[in-house]
Amino acid sequence: MPTLMVQGCTSDAGKSTLVAGLCRVFKRRGLTVAPFKPQNMALNSAVTPDGGEIGRAQALQAQAAGIAPSVHMNPVLLKPNTDTGAQVILQGHSIGNLEALDYHSYKPKAAAAVFDSYARLCAEYPYIMVEGAGSPAEINLREGDIANMGFAERADCPVILIADIDKGGVFAHLVGTLALLSASEQARVQGFVINRFRGDIALLQGGLDWLEAYTGKPVLGVLPYLHGLHLDAEDAVPENAVNAGKxxxxxxxxxxxxxxxxxxxxxxxxxxxxxxxxxxxxxxxxxxxxxxxxxxxxxxxxxxxxxxxxxxxxxxxxxxxxxxxxxxxxxxxxxxxxxxxxxxxxxxxxxxxxxxxxxxxxxxxxxxxxxxxxxxxxxxxxxxxxxxxxxxxxxxxxxxxxxxxxxxxxxxxxxxxxxxxxxxxxxxxxxxxxxxxxxxxxxxxxxxxxxxxxDINAVREQQLERLADTLEAHLDMSAIHHLLTPCA
Structure with a gap:
C-alpha cells in the first residue's frame, strides 16, 4: 500500500509532530491516511474505541487525520517501569513486564504483531503515514529492528529523515545517520527535513546546498521554530508555566x-x-x-x-x-x-x-x-x-x-x-x-x-491547523505527496 515513513536522527527530532502535521495536510487535501508507529516507548498513552492502549502521539495523529484511533496504529507500546524493564503492550493489551534483554528475544513475536497490524491498516485505509522511533543509526538495536529501517525494508516504503537544528550539529546528524545505514537503507531515504530553525534562512542556504551535493538527496524543507506550539507530548515533559496566572x-x-x-x-x-x-x-x-x-x-x-x-x-x-x-x-x-x-x-x-x-x-x-x-x-x-x-x-x-x-x-x-x-x-x-x-x-x-x-480539544484543533499551515508553507509538499502517492 502507499506508505511513507518519517525517521529521525535523534529522539525528539520532531517525528511525531511531522507525522501529525502531514496527516492533517493530507486530510485537508482529501486523502484518507492512517498513522502508524510500529514500536513506541512512552508513558503517555490513550484508550482506543476498540478497548486497547496506544501511545498518546498516535491518538493525536489519528485526530489530525480525522479518523478514530485503533490499537493497530501502535501495535507495540513499551511502558518503562524500571531503568531496565518495561510493561509490554501488544496490539493494545499488556503481555506483562520484560527486561530489556528478554524483550530482545521476544522481538520476533513483536514483529509478527507489527506486520499483522500494518496489514490490517492497509486493508482499511488507502494511505499510511509511519513514524519511526529514536534513530535508525542506533547500531546496538539494529538486529531484529522493527521500529525503523527494519520495518521500512520489509514494507518497502520510502523514508524522510528529520533532524533538529536547535540541538546543534544538524549536518553531522544527517550525514552521520546516513553513513551508518546499509546501501539499500541509504537508497530508501528520499530526502531531509530540518526542524526548529530560528533566524535568516539565507544564512543556512550554503549548508543546504552542500548537503544536497554531498548526499545526492534533496532537502524537502526547513521548518521554523514554532513558538508556543502546544500538542500532546509523546513522552517528554513540557516546560513549566506557559502563563503567569496568579x-x-x-x-x-x-x-x-x-x-x-x-x-x-x-x-x-x-x-x-x-x-x-x-x-x-x-x-x-x-x-x-x-x-x-x-x-x-x-x-x-x-x-x-x-x-x-x-x-x-x-x-x-x-x-x-x-x-x-x-x-x-x-x-x-x-x-x-x-x-x-x-x-x-x-x-x-x-x-x-x-x-x-x-x-x-x-x-x-x-x-x-x-x-x-x-x-x-x-x-x-x-x-x-x-x-x-x-x-x-x-x-x-x-x-x-x-x-x-x-x-x-x-x-x-x-x-x-x-x-x-x-x-x-x-x-x-x-x-x-x-x-x-x-x-x-x-x-x-x-x-x-x-x-x-x-477547551483543550479546541486548542488541539487550532494547533494542528497551525502546524499544517506551517508545513504547507515550508515543505515541498508536491514532492512529499508524490512519495506517499507515487502513481498520483
Whole structure:
C-alpha cells in the first residue's frame, strides 16, 4: 500500500509532530491516511474505541487525520517501569513486564504483531503515514529492528529523515545517520527535513546546498521554530508555566510519571501558574497540589518522601490547600498499595500517605475504558450535573470507606473519593481537565474565585491547523505527496 515513513536522527527530532502535521495536510487535501508507529516507548498513552492502549502521539495523529484511533496504529507500546524493564503492550493489551534483554528475544513475536497490524491498516485505509522511533543509526538495536529501517525494508516504503537544528550539529546528524545505514537503507531515504530553525534562512542556504551535493538527496524543507506550539507530548515533559496566572498549581515530576498530558489544560490556562517540581527542587507554596499517575507507584512514593513531599502536603492541607490525585496519585493518598503479582516490579506492599481511608491492590487485568460522567462535586443547585469525559488505564482495585463519597460518577457508577473536609479529590479518571466545565468547576473548588473555561480539544484543533499551515508553507509538499502517492 502507499506508505511513507518519517525517521529521525535523534529522539525528539520532531517525528511525531511531522507525522501529525502531514496527516492533517493530507486530510485537508482529501486523502484518507492512517498513522502508524510500529514500536513506541512512552508513558503517555490513550484508550482506543476498540478497548486497547496506544501511545498518546498516535491518538493525536489519528485526530489530525480525522479518523478514530485503533490499537493497530501502535501495535507495540513499551511502558518503562524500571531503568531496565518495561510493561509490554501488544496490539493494545499488556503481555506483562520484560527486561530489556528478554524483550530482545521476544522481538520476533513483536514483529509478527507489527506486520499483522500494518496489514490490517492497509486493508482499511488507502494511505499510511509511519513514524519511526529514536534513530535508525542506533547500531546496538539494529538486529531484529522493527521500529525503523527494519520495518521500512520489509514494507518497502520510502523514508524522510528529520533532524533538529536547535540541538546543534544538524549536518553531522544527517550525514552521520546516513553513513551508518546499509546501501539499500541509504537508497530508501528520499530526502531531509530540518526542524526548529530560528533566524535568516539565507544564512543556512550554503549548508543546504552542500548537503544536497554531498548526499545526492534533496532537502524537502526547513521548518521554523514554532513558538508556543502546544500538542500532546509523546513522552517528554513540557516546560513549566506557559502563563503567569496568579493561581498557583504544582505537581511533582515523578520518576515514572504517566499521562502527564492530563495537566495540559492547566498548563495553558490563562489564570494558572502551573509548575512541575523536579528532583531536588524546593517545593513552593501553592493553591493546588496535583499527584499524577505513575507507572511504578511504590518507587515514586519513596521518591516523594525523599524529596519532602509528604510533609509539604500535610502543611499544605493544614493551611486549607486542596489536593487532587489521579490514578496512581489517588492510590498514593490511601493507606497502602499492594502488588502481590509483581505488576510494577517485584511483589511488594507500600505504605501510602494515609490521607484517604482506602487501599489498593494491583491486579493482572488492566482496566482500559473511555468514560463519560459527571463530577461528584455539588454545585449550588445541589445536583451532580457538571459533565466530563476521560479514560481509565489502571491495574489497581481500590476499596475503603473513603469511596462512599465519590469524586465522579461514570455512567452512573461511583469512582474515587472526596475527603470529609472537602480538601482531597481523587479519581482514576485521566483527562479530568479536558472537559471545559469540569476544569472550571475544579478550579473554583480549589479556590479560584471566577475561573475561565478552556477547551483543550479546541486548542488541539487550532494547533494542528497551525502546524499544517506551517508545513504547507515550508515543505515541498508536491514532492512529499508524490512519495506517499507515487502513481498520483
Amino acid at each position: 493561581f498557583r498549581v504544582i505537581a511533582p515530576l515523578l520518576p515514572h510519571i504517566s499521562n502527564h498530558t492530563d495537566f495540559e489544560p492547566l498548563r495553558l490556562h490563562p489564570q494558572v501558574d502551573f509548575r512541575y517540581v523536579r528532583h531536588l527542587e524546593s517545593i513552593p507554596a501553592a493553591d493546588l497540589i496535583l499527584l499524577p499517575g505513575s507507572k511504578n507507584v511504590g518507587f515514586d512514593l519513596a521518591w516523594l518522601r525523599s524529596q519532602g513531599w509528604e510533609a509539604a502536603i500535610q502543611q499544605h492541607l493544614r493551611y486549607g490547600g486542596k489536593v487532587i490525585g489521579i490514578c496512581g496519585g489517588m492510590q498514593m493518598l490511601g493507606h497502602s498499595i499492594h502488588d502481590p503479582h509483581g505488576i510494577e516490579g517485584a511483589p511488594s506492599s507500600h505504605k501510602g500517605l494515609g490521607l484517604l481511608d482506602l487501599e489498593t491492590t494491583l491486579q493482572p487485568e488492566k482496566q482500559l475504558t473511555n468514560r463519560v460522567g459527571v463530577l461528584g462535586l455539588m454545585p449550588r443547585e445541589g445536583v451532580c450535573n457538571t459533565p466530563l469525559r476521560g479514560y481509565e488505564i489502571h491495574c489497581g482495585i481500590s476499596t475503603g470507606a473513603a469511596l462512599a463519597t465519590p469524586a465522579v460518577y461514570l455512567e452512573g457508577q461511583p469512582d474515587g473519593a472526596i475527603s470529609a473536609d472537602g480538601q482531597l479529590f481523587a479519581t482514576y479518571l485521566h483527562g479530568l481537565f479536558d472537559s471545559p466545565q469540569a476544569l472550571q468547576a475544579l478550579l473554583e473548588w480549589a479556590g479560584l474565585s471566577v475561573a475561565q473555561t478552556l
